[in-house]
Amino acid sequence: MSLPLTLRLNAVDNVVVARQDIAPETPIDGEGIVTRAAIPVGAPVRKYGQIIGFAAGPIAAGDHVHVHNVELHDFARDYAIGTEAVPTDHVPMEERATFQGYRRSDGRIGTRNYIGVLTSVNCSATVARQIARAFENGRLLAPYPHVDGVVALTHSTGCGMADSGEGYDNLQRVLWGHARHPNFAGVVMVGLGCEVNQIDFLLDAYGIERGPAFQTMNIQTTGGTRRTVEYGVALVRDMLAEADRSRRETVPASELVVALQCGGSDGYSGITANPALGAAADLLVRHGGTVVLTETPEIYGAEHLLTRRAASHVVGEKLVERIRWWEEYVRRHGGRMDNNPSPGNKRGGLTTILEKSLGAVAKAGTTSLVDVFRYAEPITAKGFVFMDGPGY
Numbered sequence: 031m032s033l034p035l036t037l038r039l040n041a042v043d044n045v046v047v048a049r050q051d052i053a054p055e056t057p058i059d060g061e062g063i064v065t066r067a068a069i070p071v072g073a074p075v076r077k078y079g080q081i082i083g084f085a086a087g088p089i090a091a092g093d094h095v096h097v098h099n100v101e102l103h104d105f106a107r108d109y110a111i112g113t114e115a116v117p118t119d120h121v122p123m124e125e126r127a128t129f130q131g132y133r134r135s136d137g138r139i140g141t142r143n144y145i146g147v148l149t150s151v152n153c154s155a156t157v158a159r160q161i162a163r164a165f166e167n168g169r170l171l172a173p174y175p176h177v178d179g180v181v182a183l184t185h186s187t188g189c190g191m192a193d194s195g196e197g198y199d200n201l202q203r204v205l206w207g208h209a210r211h212p213n214f215a216g217v218v219m220v221g222l223g224c225e226v227n228q229i230d231f232l233l234d235a236y237g238i239e240r241g242p243a244f245q246t247m248n249i250q251t252t253g254g255t256r257r258t259v260e261y262g263v264a265l266v267r268d269m270l271a272e273a274d275r276s277r278r279e280t281v282p283a284s285e286l287v288v289a290l291q292c293g294g295s296d297g298y299s300g301i302t303a304n305p306a307l308g309a310a311a312d313l314l315v316r317h318g319g320t321v322v323l324t325e326t327p328e329i330y331g332a333e334h335l336l337t338r339r340a341a342s343h344v345v346g347e348k349l350v351e352r353i354r355w356w357e358e359y360v361r362r363h364g365g366r367m368d369n370n371p372s373p374g375n376k377r378g379g380l381t382t383i384l385e386k387s388l389g390a391v392a393k394a395g396t397t398s399l400v401d402v403f404r405y406a407e408p409i410t411a412k413g414f415v416f417m418d419g420p421g422y
Contacts, residue, residue, distance in 0.1 A: 034059055037301065040079035045095050047077075047297060047379075058092065075100055075381075078300070080332070082385035095381070102368045102382045107334045111346030114338040115398040118315055118413060126317045130278040131285060132212065139285035140212035143276050145266050147182040147218050148208050150232070151225035154248070155184035157255055158220050161262035170267065174274035177215070180266055183208050189225040201227060203406035206236040209244065215273035216243040218265045220258065223250030243269060284318030287409055290393045292328045292386075292421070295371070297379025300389020311414065312395035321414050322403075323394045326356050327421035330367050331384035332391040336416065341398045348402035352418045370421065 036046040036058055046061060074081045075095060083100040093099070121127075132140040147158040162182040165171050171179065187201055209217050209232075221229045229246045232238065240246060245265045252258040290307065292299075311321040323329070329336065333353050340346030360367055371380040380386045400413040409415060 036061065039077060039301065042079050043076045044073075045075055045077050045082075047301065074105075077385060078388045080335075080384070080388055081105065082388065083382040096379075097376055097381055100381050102384065109334050109337040109346065109350060111337045111343050112340050115341050118397050120318065121316050127283040128280050129283055129286065131281040132215075132276050133279060133281060134212050134215075138212040139281050140214075141286075142178045142213040143176060143215050143273060144178050144213055145180045145216045145218070145269055145273060146208060146211070146214040147180065147220065147262065147266070148205060149182075149184045150205065150219060150221040150227050150229050150248075152184065152186045152188055153222040153225065154220040154258075155182075155186075157249060157258050157262065158182040158184055160255075160259045161218070161220070161266060164259070164263045165266065170263075171270070174270045176274045176276060177270055187227065189222065191226050193226045198227070200405050202232055202235060203404075205232055206238070207406050207408065209236075209238055215276055216266070216269035217245070218262055218269075219244075219246045220262060221246070221248035223248040242272065245269075282318065283314065284412065286314060286319040287322065288314060288319065289322045289324060289417075291325050291419075292390050295375050295378070295380060295386055295389065300385075300392050304389055304392035307393045308395040310395075311393065312397055315395065315397045315413050318412060320409055320412050321395070322409060322417050323391075323414070324417040324419040325390075325421040326352055326418050327367060327370060327383075328390045329387050329416075330356070330370075331382075332387035335388075335391050336394065336399050339397070339399045339414075341400045341413075345399055345401055349399070349416060352402065352404075355418075 033049065035050065035052055035056070036048055038046045038061075046058070052058075073085045075083045075085060083102050086099050086101040089095060089099055129141075132143050134140060147161045149155050149158045159182045162180045165180040171177055185201065185204070187197075191201075192198055205219075208214075209219065219229055229248070233240070233246075238244065247258060247261060247265070249255060249258045252261050288311070290311065314321055330353065333349060337346040337349055340349065357367060368383045370383045371386045375386060380389075394414060397414045399416060401411040401415045403409060403415060403417045405417065405419050407417070409417070
């Protein structure tokens with residue numbers, strides 16, 4: 031028995047998804063497409079039971095519906111905050127899953143055991159990478175089999191950035207998150223020395239103290255690139271013995287925090303991989319863990335599906351506020367929220383950002399949205415949460 035040529039995702043949809051290339055004048059089994067009735071111009075095009083765009087001209091039954099005949103414009107959405115929120119059906123404590131993780135001294139759980147080399151400014155990125163590269167051949171790590179490696183995490187912000195505002199706050203939160211990440215048994219932070227984003231400012235702002243597992247230095251004080259690399263390698267080597275004492279132990283799955291994002295989406299992502307990931311997200315939430323959906327431009331047009339699942343009105347309004355911020359941001363810079371999907375997404379069958387977003391939101395499963403966080407804020411909630419972030 032041959033498979034049908036198309037998939038219908040929702041009974042109210044007026045488009046179906048082609049499973050393969052379909053030749054002209056091919057009967058679509060089960061759809062009764064035998065007439066030439068046209069869809070009026072401006073009529074909504076529906077997929078997943080939601081609006082993904084509007085007909086730009088007459089679309090006859092059996093026509094290919096894509097970027098050539100679908101347009102996008104604003105329309106009212108009913109956020110209906112909290113109307114579909116339901117209590118999570120948690121797995122009983124005695125039946126919850128576990129995994130083998132690293133328990134740190136502050137009680138947080140890591141899934142890996144790395145030494146991290148961080149930078150306060152892009153000027154020290156090369157030094158950080160060279161420090162990490164010194165450990166790539168395995169010779170220096172061979173005596174420490176329980177250390178997973180040495181990794182450099184750099185960024186591209188220069189010396190002269192503003193010392194306040196959203197950009198500065200975002201960078202400091204990212205660096206703080208890396209410095210305190212439970213996958214790091216030790217951290218070396220490298221600066222230049224003259225940058226606005228001084229290492230001491232970060233330590234003061236977030237209460238981070240130097241010690242055997244957290245060391246800092248800067249190129250200008252140490253005496254240039256070569257000496258800083260040598261000193262950094264020595265600092266990492268001093269951390270390895272202690273890091274190697276870490277051992278995996280059985281810990282509850284409720285300590286897992288899993289982040290979800292988009293990449294290489296096509297017409298099937300929202301039908302196959304994303305819903306499967308959504309089922310996995312629901313499973314983790316039921317076991318007490320945390321799932322983080324992010325990339326605000328990638329949920330644009332589907333945010334009403336999340337606000338309906340908001341655990342409180344405050345949570346729903348926090349998400350709407352982030353959507354409004356992005357609308358203002360792109361307007362201020364002469365852009366548009368609907369400049370997505372990318373050319374590759376379109377070749378893969380996606381027509382509008384609404385269609386892409388509806389498929390992307392499927393990764394979030396079905397449980398209630400319990401909180402919304404700004405970019406790089408510490409995740410303090412258990413369950414399904416959203417973090418505001420760019421879609422690049």
